Amino acid sequence: MISDLVIGMAGAGGDGIVSAGESLIAAAAREGYYAILTKSFGSQIRGGESSCRLRLSAEPILSAGGTLQVAVALNWEDFLKFGGELPVGSETVVIYEEATGVAPGQIPLDRPRPALAVPAPIARMAQETAGTLKAKNTVVLGLLSGWFGLAGESIRSGMRRKFAGKGAEVQAGNDRAFQAGLDYAAQHPLGSGSRRLPPPAHRKPKLLTDGNDMCGAAAIFAGCEFFGGYPITPSSEIMQFLNREIWKHGGVLLQAEDEIAGLGAVVGASFAGKKAMTATSGPGLSLKGEMLGLATIAELPLVCVDVQRGGPSTGLPTKSEQSDLWAAAFSAHGDVVRPVLAPITVADVFPVTVEAFNIAEQFQTPVIVLSDQELAQRKETIDPIDTARLQRIERRRPAAADLDPYVRYRITPDGISPISYPGMPGGNHLASGIEHNENGAPSANGAVHARMNEKRIRKLAPLGDRDDLFTREGPPDAPIGVIGWGSTAGPLIEAARNLQREGLAVQALAPRLLYPVAEKVYRRFFASLRVCLVVEQSHLAQLYRLIRMFVDLPCPCHSLARSGANPFSPEEIAGQIRSLAGLDPAAVPSTPAPTR
Amino acid sequence: MTASTPVPAGSQPFTTKDYRSNLKPIWCAGCGDFGVATALYRALAAVGRPPHEIALVSGIGCSSRIPGYTNCYGFNSIHGRALPIAQGIKLANPDLLVLVAGGDGDGFSIGGNHVAHAIRRNVDLTYICMDNQIYGLTKGQLSPTSPRGLKTVSSSYGSFEEPVNPLLYCLAYGAGFVAQGAPADMDGLTALIEAGIRYPGFAFINVQSPCVTYGEEKFQLKAQKLRLEKLEALGHDPADFMKATERARAYGEKLYTGIYYRCPSPAATFESMARERRQELQSRAASRSSILDLFQTA
Numbered sequence: 027m028i029s030d031l032v033i034g035m036a037g038a039g040g041d042g043i044v045s046a047g048e049s050l051i052a053a054a055a056r057e058g059y060y061a062i063l064t065k066s067f068g069s070q071i072r073g074g075e076s077s078c079r080l081r082l083s084a085e086p087i088l089s090a091g092g093t094l095q096v097a098v099a100l101n102w103e104d105f106l107k108f109g110g111e112l113p114v115g116s117e118t119v120v121i122y123e124e125a126t127g128v129a130p131g132q133i134p135l136d137r138p139r140p141a142l143a144v145p146a147p148i149a150r151m152a153q154e155t156a157g158t159l160k161a162k163n164t165v166v167l168g169l170l171s172g173w174f175g176l177a178g179e180s181i182r183s184g185m186r187r188k189f190a191g192k193g194a195e196v197q198a199g200n201d202r203a204f205q206a207g208l209d210y211a212a213q214h215p216l217g218s219g220s221r222r223l224p225p226p227a228h229r230k231p232k233l234l235t236d237g238n239d240m241c242g243a244a245a246i247f248a249g250c251e252f253f254g255g256y257p258i259t260p261s262s263e264i265m266q267f268l269n270r271e272i273w274k275h276g277g278v279l280l281q282a283e284d285e286i287a288g289l290g291a292v293v294g295a296s297f298a299g300k301k302a303m304t305a306t307s308g309p310g311l312s313l314k315g316e317m318l319g320l321a322t323i324a325e326l327p328l329v330c331v332d333v334q335r336g337g338p339s340t341g342l343p344t345k346s347e348q349s350d351l352w353a354a355a356f357s358a359h360g361d362v363v364r365p366v367l368a369p370i371t372v373a374d375v376f377p378v379t380v381e382a383f384n385i386a387e388q389f390q391t392p393v394i395v396l397s398d399q400e401l402a403q404r405k406e407t408i409d410p411i412d413t414a415r416l417q418r419i420e421r422r423r424p425a426a427a428d429l430d431p432y433v434r435y436r437i438t439p440d441g442i443s444p445i446s447y448p449g450m451p452g453g454n455h456l457a458s459g460i461e462h463n464e465n466g467a468p469s470a471n472g473a474v475h476a477r478m479n480e481k482r483i484r485k486l487a488p489l490g491d492r493d494d495l496f497t498r499e500g501p502p503d504a505p506i507g508v509i510g511w512g513s514t515a516g517p518l519i520e521a522a523r524n525l526q527r528e529g530l531a532v533q534a535l536a537p538r539l540l541y542p543v544a545e546k547v548y549r550r551f552f553a554s555l556r557v558c559l560v561v562e563q564s565h566l567a568q569l570y571r572l573i574r575m576f577v578d579l580p581c582p583c584h585s586l587a588r589s590g591a592n593p594f595s596p597e598e599i600a601g602q603i604r605s606l607a608g609l610d611p612a613a614v615p616s617t618p619a620p621t622r
Numbered sequence: 623m624t625a626s627t628p629v630p631a632g633s634q635p636f637t638t639k640d641y642r643s644n645l646k647p648i649w650c651a652g653c654g655d656f657g658v659a660t661a662l663y664r665a666l667a668a669v670g671r672p673p674h675e676i677a678l679v680s681g682i683g684c685s686s687r688i689p690g691y692t693n694c695y696g697f698n699s700i701h702g703r704a705l706p707i708a709q710g711i712k713l714a715n716p717d718l719l720v721l722v723a724g725g726d727g728d729g730f731s732i733g734g735n736h737v738a739h740a741i742r743r744n745v746d747l748t749y750i751c752m753d754n755q756i757y758g759l760t761k762g763q764l765s766p767t768s769p770r771g772l773k774t775v776s777s778s779y780g781s782f783e784e785p786v787n788p789l790l791y792c793l794a795y796g797a798g799f800v801a802q803g804a805p806a807d808m809d810g811l812t813a814l815i816e817a818g819i820r821y822p823g824f825a826f827i828n829v830q831s832p833c834v835t836y837g838e839e840k841f842q843l844k845a846q847k848l849r850l851e852k853l854e855a856l857g858h859d860p861a862d863f864m865k866a867t868e869r870a871r872a873y874g875e876k877l878y879t880g881i882y883y884r885c886p887s888p889a890a891t892f893e894s895m896a897r898e899r900r901q902e903l904q905s906r907a908a909s910r911s912s913i914l915d916l917f918q919t920a
Contacts, residue, residue, distance in 0.1 A: 055919040231920035243913045252714050254706075271916075274907035278713045278896050283739035287706035290699075290736075294679070294710020297697060298718070302710070320700050376914070407919075413911055448677045448695035448711065448718050456643075456690050458698040459682070467645055468690060468698070 030083035031174060031223050032091035034112040035166065037100030039067075039074045042163035047078035048405065049167060049188065053180035054082050055234040055407040058226040062090045062372075063405040064593075066111050067344055075104035077112060082176070084226045088371060088516035090404065092595025094118050095221060096174065098166055100148065102126055102134050110592040117141050119216060121169060123148050142216065151206045156199030164200050168207015175222035178208065233408050237375045237401035241331055242267030244379030245303050248418055250329075251277040252302035254291035256284055256310065259343045260399040261333035264305040285313040289330065293317060296326040297457055299447030301383055305331035308341065308350050311357070311394075318392050319358045324457040325435065325443070325482065327386035327393075327421055329379070334398040334512075336590040346399035347590025348512050351568040354394045355541040363483050365389075366541040368396040370497065370515035372406035377416055378538055381495070384419040389485050390445060396540065398563075400513035400593055421445055424453060434466045437477065441485030492539055493547045500526060500533030505556040506607055509535045511569055514594055518561050521599035532603060540569070543576035558583040559606055561599055565589045636670055638663045643693045648684075654831030654843065655685050657805025658723075658752055662692065664808075665815035669719070676719045679708040681733060683725035684759045685752035685831065702733025705740045705749065709892075712745050716893040719819065720746070726753040730786040731766040741795040741824050743892045748818040748825045751788055754833040755841060762836035769874060772838070789870035789882060792826040793863070798885035799825035800866065802878060805832075806846035810879055817881060823888045830877060846877060853880030860884040 033050075037043040044065045054061040060083045068074035081091040093115035099105035099122040105112065114120060118140040120133060128134070130143035146169060152161035164185065171178045182204060189197045235243075242264050245253070253268045255261075265281065272279050278295075282288035288304050295302040306314065311332045321328055334350045336342025354366045365385050369378035379395055386393040424432060424444035434455035436443045443464075446453025456466040461478060463469045489495075497515070500522055510518035515536035522534035535551045537544070552558065558581055560570040567587035574583070586594075586602050641663040649655050666676065676694035680686035682701035689696025695718075699707050704722045712720040729737055729751045740747065756774065757763040763776035766786040773780050792800050799821040803811035811829065818825035832841045839845060858880065859865060866883035869876075908915065 052919060231918070233914060233917040234919045235917040239917070243916065246910050246913045249910065252710065254710060271913070273896075273899050273903040275910055276900055276904060278893075278900075280709070280713060282706065283735055286703060287709075287736055287739065290703045290706025291710030291713065293699070294697075294707035294712075295714035296710075297695075297707070298677070298711040298714035300714045302714070316700055317703065320703075324697075324699075408917075411914060413914065446695075447715075449675055449715060451672070451674045454674055454693060454695055456696040456698060458690070458696075459700045460698060468687070 029085050029224065030081055030087060030091065031096065031221060032079065032081045032094050033096040033098065033170065034077065034079040034094040035098035036075065036077035036105040036108055036112060038104055039076050041100050042160065043100065044076050044078045046163035046167050047080050049181055049184055050080055050170070050176065051405050051407065052184045052234060053177040055232045056180045056184070057177045058229040058231060059083065059407060060085065060087050060226070060232070061407045062087060064090045064400065065403065066108060068107070075107050077108045079112060082223055084224050088520045089596055090593065092597040096121065096170070097140070098170070099123065100162060102128065106134060114140050119144065121146055125149050142218070144216065146210060151210065152203055155202035155206045158199070161200060161203035164203040165207040168204040169211050172208040172211025173216055173220070233410060234405060235372060235408065236263070236403055236405050237369070237372045237397055238263035238333065238403065239267050240372060240375040241305070241379050241395070241397060242271065244376045245329070245383070246271055246275055247376070247413060247416070248380045248383035249301045250303050250383065251275070251300040252292060252295035253277070253304065254280045254282050254288040254295070254302070255304045255306065256282055256288045258285070258307045258310050260335055260402050261305045261307045261331065263402070264331060264333070285310040286317055289314045289317040292328050293321050293326055296321070296328045297448070299449070301327070301387065303329040303331065305333065307333050307335050308337040308353070309339065311350060311353055315357045318364065319360060319362065320459045321392040322358060322362050322364060322482065323459055323461070325390040325445070326457070327390050329382045329386050329393050329395060331379070331395040331397060333402040334396060342591055344399065345591040346513060346563065346593065348398060348514065348563040349565070349568060349590065350396060351540060351564065351572060354396050355572065361479050361483065363486050363542050364392055364394060365486065365489060365539070366394045366396055367495070367538055368512045368540055369401060370512065370536050370538065372401055372404065373408040373411065374538070375401060376411055380416050380418070384417060385489070387421040388419045389442060390421060391486065396512060398512045429453060433464050435462060435464045435478065435481070437464055437481050441481045486542060489539060489542055490544050490546060492544060495537070495539035496544070496547050497536040497538070498533065498551065499523070501531050502533065503554045504531035504533040505554060506530065506532045506603060507535060507551060507555040507558040508532060508561060508599070508603060509537070509558065509569070509573070510561040511537050511540060514561050514563055517594045517596045518599055520596035521603060524596060525600055525603055530603070530607060540572070543572060545577050548573060548577045552577070552580050555581045557581055557606055559586055559603060560584070561586045561594060563588065563590045563594070636667050636672065638667045641666045641673060641693050643691050645690050647691050648687060650835050652834035652843070653684070654754065654805045654829070654833070655688065655752055657808060657811065658685070658750065658829050658831050659688055659691055661803070661805070661808055661811040661815055662688070662750070664812040665819060668812070668816045669819050671719045675717070676721065677708070677711050678721045678723060679704045679711065680722070681724040681728035682759070683728050685723060685725045686728060688723045702728050702731070703736070704728065705733060705736040708747050709740060709743065709745045712747060713893055713896060716897065721819070722747055722749040724751065726751060726755065726767040726788065727757055727765050730788055730791065734766070737791065738795045741792060741797045744798065744823045744889055745893060746823055746891045748815070748827065750815065750827045750829060752829050752831040753788060754831050754837055755785070756833045756836045758833045758836055785874055787870065787873045788828045789873050790867065793867055793870055793883060797826045798823040798888050799881070800870070800883045801826070801881045802828045802830065804830040804846050804850055804877065804879055806843050806850055807852070807879055810852065814881065821884065821888065823885070823891055849877040851876060851878050853878050853882065861886045
């Protein structure tokens with residue numbers, strides 16, 4: 027019995043492969059399965075190749091999985107373009123379009139050779155049952171449902187709803203195409219390649235969402251009343267979500283003329299007293315640099331989401347990478363500490379974004395949320411979130427005594443000065459990007475500058491104790507440690523859990539607070555370690571080097587770092603940990619010698 | 623009360639000095655910006671909004687120091703970005719009176735992009751450009767409105783470029799209110815700023831505010847007084863867009879002051895449309911706490 031199933035599919039743009047994946051995950055959500063759907067496209071605006079991979083599981087999952095158990099190729103050329111994104115292994119069942127004319131023994135996948143190659147007349151069935159090749163994806167759904175026991179009724183009812191507006195003929199055609207796939211699967215059993223997914227433990231329907239929608243929803247929950255931004259892949263869906271929702275909650279959305287103006291309007295809205303947010307991706311973060319510095323020195327709360335993609339410059343606009351960490355932490359000129367948070371799963375985007383608003387409002391600072399394309403655009407079924415346990419913090423307003431007279435940047439014991447807003451009598455002040463004294467008056471005095479820098483940085487000190495912004499898993503005295511963040515944290519934690527089951531004492535740390543570097547939290551984590559591995563999607567190993575910049579490492583610390591596009595799989599990370607344990611056998615005295 | 627709601631005559635609760643802050647300007651003696659500040663205080667007193675209901679946003683430059691010298695909620699921001707910030711303030715709280723001030727470099731060089739979009743959005747802002755044809759704060763380089771051939775520390779042999787025409791620029795992008803003033807005519811300048819504030823939409827006022835340290839002789843106050851021609855005296859009709867355009871073309875040659883163009887039927891502002899949209903959609907909202915219900919699949 028297996029607990030999960032990883033399916034990868036690829037085809038030409040018009041084949042509806044991604045749409046098939048979406049139908050499957052929607053059905054899975056209704057059935058109560060845990061599921062993760064990632065989509066991948068060529069950079070064409072329409073057409074071109076497209077693919078998706080779907081992991082379905084009866085148990086909670088943290089990654090999109092590694093090697094495919096099932097691969098579907100509507101044509102070989104497009105399938106092969108995805109390379110490492112759709113890894114086929116020796117246990118993979120490959121289902122492919124018979125019309126490609128390739129014999130099962132001749133398919134262009136032989137490193138390693140898959141367990142089974144099954145040609146199916148997908149196009150012919152679509153044409154014969156629905157009268158159109160557009161139904162190829164529906165035939166595929168029927169095949170998958172039939173061969174692997176996937177939620178047939180939920181898929182069928184979901185498709186009926188999807189095609190409801192398209193007329194009875196289209197609907198009936200799709201029904202027939204789906205049935206044809208089911209029938210074909212029944213008539214051609216897979217034999218040794220057969221796998222059937224067990225039913226979920228609880229049939230309670232799950233929420234179906236992605237990281238960008240969760241980010242927008244979190245902004246609404248947190249009380250955001252203003253969004254200013256500029257379209258950029260892969261973050262635009264945050265703006266699009268808020269465009270639908272923010273008005274209903276009394277807010278305003280401005281699609282600005284550029285990235286700078288988008289953040290500028292957010293700075294203005296924050297000055298006017300509202301919780302405000304922008305969202306962008308790497309190039310936009312570069313453009314926003316100066317405005318972020320203004321928010322730091324003017325001490326204005328705001329949230330800036332950076333959905334990372336491959337960089338620099340236009341880079342890989344549609345693919346994930348974790349290479350904006352340094353830019354997020356350090357792109358400001360001057361002495362600046364700008365908090366950087368990162369969610370580790372789609373569900374996590376919600377509380378982390380809410381916390382970004384809390385930190386921004388409490389400490390009167392811009393906060394960067396580093397999401398990444400993988401989390402932002404992958405669809406996931408998640409358990410309901412108990413929002414009642416989430417705090418919503420408001421900025422500190424001046425009390426009557428603070429207004430007599432009002433000193434905007436008063437140096438207080440915690441460094442946080444009560445902030446007024448236009449319209450508040452007695453709260454008049456000058457906010458400025460130029461250095462200022464406590465009253466807000468411009469000053470070029472070195473002593474004033476030193477005092478104000480000290481205040482602005484000191485107020486953030488409590489973040490150094492926020493171990494609640496870290497997930498730590500595994501035996502706390504384990505000698506092997508692994509650290510990973512963002513979308514890499516999920517596969518990393520799964521890898522650690524798998525190794526623990528194998529008897530290897532491994533603990534994992536996933537920071538949600540990336541900057542300032544919480545030295546104490548890392549020191550506590552390193553306390554029992556003999557060896558450590560930092561895993562990330564960045565050629566320069568930005569997290570690894572960031573930690574080394576602030577934390578004295580008491581043990582050998584290794585890096586598994588590579589450029590973006592292909593996410594890490596739990597098996598790949600586990601392999602590295604095993605070999606690391608082997609490199610330093612003293613580190614794992616109680617466990618059997620690991621194998622490569 | 624909105625910015626354009628007139629305060630009945632004789633009931634003005636505030637005087638000019640209520641809008642002046644206690645900071646001493648860093649401007650050079652004889653700078654045109656002193657006149658602009660004084661005209662601004664007078665115009666604000668005439669409009670009569672309490673200082674705490676006013677936001678004045680600027681960028682960077684000599685003139686952008688003006689929020690510090692004004693008693694209100696001031697924001698001395700970064701170079702070229704006053705307009706986006708001001709729009710954020712106004713959209714976040716449309717009940718405020720929001721003004722923008724800055725220099726010609728701020729508005730028509732580094733921040734040039736934002737002027738066009740603030741105009742087409744028609745946010746109810748009053749934008750005062752203190753145009754001195756030079757970069758004063760950085761000590762005398764070319765500005766976007768410097769006349770062609772001007773020799774400065776960054777154009778030792780004379781510039782090659784035609785100046786931007788701020789008046790024509792704003793008219794071309796569809797600003798509903800375009801005016802030009804000069805501190806050589808303080809009453810006129812005060813009246814223009816007041817009229818700009820009362821205009822229900824984006825209002826642009828170019829002020830010929832001479833730089834006494836780096837500016838050309840022909841731009842100084844004394845020369846201004848001789849060159850200045852009031853549009854009103856020429857019988858100019860501010861409702862006549864074509865005539866406004868024609869006279870705006872004389873920027874750099876003639877010094878016309880007054881209202882070039884005031885749209886007789888002002889368009890709806892962004893914020894008024896936003897308010898309507900909110901009213902229309904707010905009834906459909908569940909609470910913020912139940913936002914995740916949107917992702918239910920059952």
